Amino acid sequence: xxxxxxxxxxxxxxxxxxxxxxxxxxxxxKSIEFDMKxxxxxxxxxxxxxxxxxxxxxxxxxxxxxxxxxxxIFWAHKTPEKARQIKKVHPGGLKKMPLKGIFSTRSPIRxxxxxxxxxxxxxxxxxxxxxxxxxxxxxxxxxxxxxHLRYYDVPHNVKIASWVNELMNEYAKLYDRLxxxxxxx
Amino acid sequence: xxxxxxxxxxxxxxxxxxxxxxxxxxxxxKSIEFDMKxxxxxxxxxxxxxxxxxxxxxxxxxxxxxxxxxxxIFWAHKTPEKARQIKKVHPGGLKKMPLKGIFSTRSPIRxxxxxxxxxxxxxxxxxxxxxxxxxxxxxxxxxxxxxHLRYYDVPHNVKIASWVNELMNEYAKLYDRLxxxxxxx
Numbered sequence: 001x002x003x004x005x006x007x008x009x010x011x012x013x014x015x016x017x018x019x020x021x022x023x024x025x026x027x028x029x030k031s032i033e034f035d036m037k038x039x040x041x042x043x044x045x046x047x048x049x050x051x052x053x054x055x056x057x058x059x060x061x062x063x064x065x066x067x068x069x070x071x072x073i074f075w076a077h078k079t080p081e082k083a084r085q086i087k088k089v090h091p092g093g094l095k096k097m098p099l100k101g102i103f104s105t106r107s108p109i110r111x112x113x114x115x116x117x118x119x120x121x122x123x124x125x126x127x128x129x130x131x132x133x134x135x136x137x138x139x140x141x142x143x144x145x146x147x148h149l150r151y152y153d154v155p156h157n158v159k160i161a162s163w164v165n166e167l168m169n170e171y172a173k174l175y176d177r178l179x180x181x182x183x184x185x
Numbered sequence: 186x187x188x189x190x191x192x193x194x195x196x197x198x199x200x201x202x203x204x205x206x207x208x209x210x211x212x213x214x215k216s217i218e219f220d221m222k223x224x225x226x227x228x229x230x231x232x233x234x235x236x237x238x239x240x241x242x243x244x245x246x247x248x249x250x251x252x253x254x255x256x257x258i259f260w261a262h263k264t265p266e267k268a269r270q271i272k273k274v275h276p277g278g279l280k281k282m283p284l285k286g287i288f289s290t291r292s293p294i295r296x297x298x299x300x301x302x303x304x305x306x307x308x309x310x311x312x313x314x315x316x317x318x319x320x321x322x323x324x325x326x327x328x329x330x331x332x333h334l335r336y337y338d339v340p341h342n343v344k345i346a347s348w349v350n351e352l353m354n355e356y357a358k359l360y361d362r363l364x365x366x367x368x369x370x
Contacts, residue, residue, distance in 0.1 A: 008195045008260055008326070010297050053288075057296060059272045062286035066346030073258075073299055075193055087244045101247035103330040106337065111242060112195050112328050114258055116301060118340050135337075141193070143297050145288040149349060152291065152320075154339050155303050161251035164334060 012075065012141035013060075014053035014127075020137045023076075025093045025108060027083040032109050034093035040178050048122070049134035051142055058127035061145075065124045069148035072134065075141045076108035076115050083109045092167045104161065118148050197260065197326035198245075199238035199312075205322045208261075210278045210293060212268040217294050219278035225363050233307070234319035236327055243312035246330070250309045254333040257319065260326045261293035261300050268294045277352045289346065303333050 024039045025032055051072065053061060064070070090097045091105045102110045119131040129145070209224040210217050236257065238246060249255065275282045276290045287295045304316040314330070 006197075006326075008197075010193045010195055010299075012191075012193075013296055057272075057288070060286045060288050060296065062273065063283075063289035063346060064286060066344075066348075067289065068342065068344035069340045071301065073297075073301070087242075088247065098248075101245045101249060103242070103245050104248035104252065104332055106331055106334065110329060111198055111245065112258075114195075114299070114329050116256065116258070116331070116338075118338055120340065141191075143193075144295060144299050146291055146301070147289055147345065147349075148340060148343060149291065149345065150343060151353065153301075153303055155254045155305065155333060157253065158333060158335060159251075159253035160332065160334065161248060163251075164332075168336065 010143055013057050014142045016049050016136050016140040017052055018047050018049035018138050020047050023078055027080055027109055032089045032093040032107055048132050051129040053127040067147040069118055070121050071116055071118050071146045071148050073116050073144040074136050076113035077141055079109045079113040084111050094170055195328055198242050199327045201234050201321045201325040202237055203232050203234035203323050205232050208263055212265055212294055217274045217278040217292055233317050236314040238312040252332040255306050256301055256303050256331045256333050258301050258329040259321050261298035262326055264294045264298040269296050279355055
């Protein structure tokens with residue numbers, strides 16, 4: 001059982017290249033906080049990204065273009081080491097949301113800052129994947145890539161916490177305000 | 186940019202407890218292979234599992250019971266170090282399937298053996314989650330837990346490789362044979 005006490009070493013397989021330089025959700029004052037100014041300065045998650053896969057793994061991508069959607073596993077590298085100790089956050093970094101345990105949120109700040117995002121594959125050029133809706137900033141290390149499969153990844157009769165819908169509404173309002181005030185597209 | 190060359194250290198947050206002691210898909214002869222004998226000896230992915238979360242993270246689970254489905258990120262710890270060098274496999278470990286790059290498959294044997302599986306949460310008892318359809322064997326280290334959210338995790342207009350349907354058919358045939366020959370439920 002000593003195995004279970006062991007740590008594991010992960011070597012990134014590549015990284016993200018896009019024009020999003022800062023997280024809109026950031027670590028501040030022992031919690032996470034939605035950063036309105038950063039949100040105003042970029043187009044958020046609609047940015048087209050390149051995923052640059054290390055040359056040694058180019059062949060490991062073969063066949064990927066037969067899938068329209070990929071699950072990208074990445075490391076939220078801007079998470080400070082001490083932030084990994086946090087147990088609860090206000091989801092979305094909005095103080096008006098109720099405090100919830102990190103594992104019941106999608107916060108990038110978590111004990112192991114591993115994030116997953118499902119993206120549309122627009123094109124593969126050798127070791128480069130061009131994708132949209134990649135929810136990660138420029139230079140983010142990528143750990144793994146998998147095809148999205150309905151059988152594995154889409155459950156039925158799903159129930160979610162009511163705060164998720166509240167958060168979506170709050171974000172919609174925030175982005176409406178950004179559009180009006182900052183010429184945000 | 187040296188950051189990108191760095192490795193990351195992952196500390197498991199808990200482990201899986203169930204009655205499935207061996208992988209049905211295993212590393213053999215520089216590839217993966219579906220192990221019929223192991224499949225015959227267990228009920229595969231319909232097993233109820235416990236996910237035992239380390240005590241230090243019990244509070245980090247708060248609010249999780251408001252979700253019906255969770256994404257479990259785990260480490261396929263039976264993947265030998267040398268197996269992480271493999272670039273292509275026959276999906277599902279079946280020789281009749283075409284050779285594909287690891288990143289276009291869900292093989293547990295991959296450069297970083299990180300797997301994700303979406304499970305139904307049946308019950309939470311403090312630091313223990315009781316789930317079904319956990320596609321991992323006994324003692325598997327768990328790295329992270331997230332709520333399944335339709336908005337993030339369910340894309341539209343999904344296209345998959347044709348071999349995936351072939352593989353599902355082959356597996357259906359194999360399990361039919363197991364039911365007839367091994368009193369497999």
